[in-house]
Amino acid sequence: FTPFLSSGVRGAMYLSMTGAIFLTIFGNLAIIISISFFKQLHSPTNFLILSMAVIDFLLGFTIMPYSMVRSVENCWYFGITLCKIHYSFDLMLCLASIFHLCSIAVDRFYAICYPLHYSSKITIPVIRRLLAVCWSAPAAFAFGVVFSEAHASGIEGYKILVACSSSCPIVFNKLWGTVLFTVGFFVPGCIMIGIYAKIFVISKKHMHVMNNMPGDANTDVRSQLSKGKDRKAAKTLSIVMGVFLICWFPCFFTILIDPFLNFTTPLVLFDALNWFGYINSTCNPFIYGFFYPWFQKALKHIIRGKIFNPHSSTTNLFTKNQSQ
Incomplete structure (x- = not known):
């Protein structure tokens, strides 16, 4: 049963969700254009951030509009095939985000904990291989599970629910709900938390070493250990990771426990938690x-149209006194 929504409530929902979609699309588009256009930003870490922004952009452009109509109208108007495609891409993009966050955590680990070996370990070819895994593994999992309907195997009345209720429900049986929560969220989340905890411990040790080095010590070592911008990047990306975990944990946890509660979670609550997860893609930019x-x-530079000026792609974005 889904409650009837008045025209005023529906209008407010459409307005707020459209605003979230707009911010998600254009915020992440700004990230994509910035990193792609400015050569100074072409670094391994930023290529990972660029790829994650593409994921967030695709979520806002291809997934959220259909979910908005389903949420407001309490009905899926687009057919069973598009339901499966929508469901698959939704799951794929969510898993790809957390895979990217794991890759970023590994990148920052090497940059801060092993700065002298970072440039030889984390190269562009390595990043390409990481990105291939971050996209292909979630895609294979999501499309395989959804189109085989393995996620709903053994759920009594699932086919009738989909065929007769004009809905596109988010349903996982006990096995796949546990697999999704464990492999797609719990294990990667623990890995990321562990890596960032290690980063901050090592970072403090580096600061202690640097503060106790004599003034005439090897300047290269000092400069490697004093990578203030690397530590700041790690802190920023740990906040990105924290926001992701906070936004998606309620949805993942509900998917885990719902089959053990005999699928009694209200669809409205499921939908609200799903949108809470979507908001993560809005927050990142x-x-x-x-x-x-x-x-x-x-x-x-983008807003003022300066990117159309000759040689603007080589603009120095890190100089404090740079002309705006």
């Missing part, structure tokens, strides 16, 4: 914009 001065400067 604002986190980057707040913590990364290079993104603020790049955004000013």
